[in-house]
Amino acid sequence: MNLRDLYYLVALADHRHFGRAAAACFVSQPTLSTQIRKLEEELGVALVERNPRQVMLTPAGHAATERARRIVAEVEQLKEAARRDQDLESGSVRLGIFPTLAPYLLPHAVPAVRDRFPRLELLLVEEKSDVLMARLREGRLDAAILALPVEDEQLHSExxxxxxxxxxxxxxxxxxxxxxxxxxxxxxxxxxxxxxxxCLREQALEVCHLAGAHEKSEFRATSLETLRQMVAANVGLTLLPALAVKPPVAPSPDIRLLAFDEPPSRRIAMVWRRTSALDGFLRHLAGVFRALPGALFEYHPGPAAGTAANGASADA
Known part of the structure; x- marks a missing residue:
């Protein structure tokens, strides 16, 4: 058994497909399939059920995968610690961010990060929150920007x-x-x-519950941009985060934006593993985001309030 085989097993568990798992590991499908069979032979148990449409884990496969995830995460943290023995500010940081925030926050935040850490390579990963959490636990991300609350005692949030x-x-x-x-x-x-x-759906549902509103369940969008277009087409109304209606997002004449007297809101945090070798550096990085102007996250209607018709697509 070698570490590479454990990576293959975790990838197969994540993708439930030999071809996609092989692509994620940058190997051929026969190579990955052969190594999984060798791992099964070495362990003396079947780890996966193979059928033409989907790969399913056996009970032994589930147990082995959970152990493999912990081992892979420890190895990734070992690599991270070795990498960080060098100059922290000239290395790379893998930062996750969810899509209903990423295209609206990053144009404001990335220049500030570059000014503060000009030699830092910021590797951005845009995924849904549950995917980011999984990758963070597995050591595949150094930190993630998420909406609170985050329920995990192994993670620190700022x-x-x-x-x-x-x-x-x-x-x-x-x-x-x-x-x-x-x-x-x-x-x-x-x-x-x-x-x-x-995550934005859950936040909006909470607001609906508090306000006595309901969901128009016959239509569900995959992005904020789709929601905007449906509002402009007079299909209904929706809640949008303040950043998503600020420049560089262009206004639409077919949409009116209304500010609440006491606006509902969402709290955004940077999250990382408590055991991370980057803890001190990530606190400084979080400070750059925290120092962004507070007005970015509020909405005050102007004389011709509107919202974006051409904003970036988002799937968070």
Whole structure:
């Protein structure tokens, strides 16, 4: 048994497909399949059930994969520690960020990071929050920017900012002319939301619950951009994070943005493993994000409030 085989097993468990797992490991499918069979022979148990459509783990495969994940994570942390014995600020950091935040925060944050750490290679990974959490635990990411709460005692979090939500309604909607929007104004309204698996969906559902609103369940979007287009097409109304309606995102004449008197919000944090060799450096990196102007995360309507028709797509 060698470490490479454990990486192959973890990849196969993640992808449930020999071809995709092989591609993720940068080897041929026959190579990965052969090594998995050798691992099964060495352990004396079947690890996977093979069928034409999907690969499924056996009970022994599940147990072996969990142990393999822990071993792989420890090895990745060992590599990380060795890498960080050199100059921290001239190395690389693998930072995850979820897609309903990434395209709106990064244009503001990346220049600030480059100014503070000009020799740092910032490797950005955009994925849904549950994927980022898994990669963080496995040592495949150094840190991730996530919405709180994060329920994991093995992870440390540093709050970066609190981002307000804005109500986006079609231009002709009865609420379009409202000023000083209150939560109860959403009572019995039906909001467009993202599909299952997005942290923004859960945050919006919580706001709906507090306000007495409901989901327009016959439509679920895969991105903020789709939500915007549906609002502009008079399909319904939705909640958008404040950063997603700020420049460089362009306004749309078909959408009215409404600020709440007491806006609902989401708290954003940088999260990393408590055992990380990068702990001290990541605290400094989090400080760069925390120092961004607070006005970025608030919405104050101007004389011609609108929102983006051409903003970046997002899937968080």
């Amino acid at each position: 709050t970066l900012f609190e981002e307000d939500f804005v109500l986006a309604v079609p231009r002709g909607h009865p609420l379009a002319g409202r000023e000083g929007l209150r939560m109860q104004d959403l009572d019995n309204e039906r909001l467009l939301l993202l599909e299952d698996g997005h």
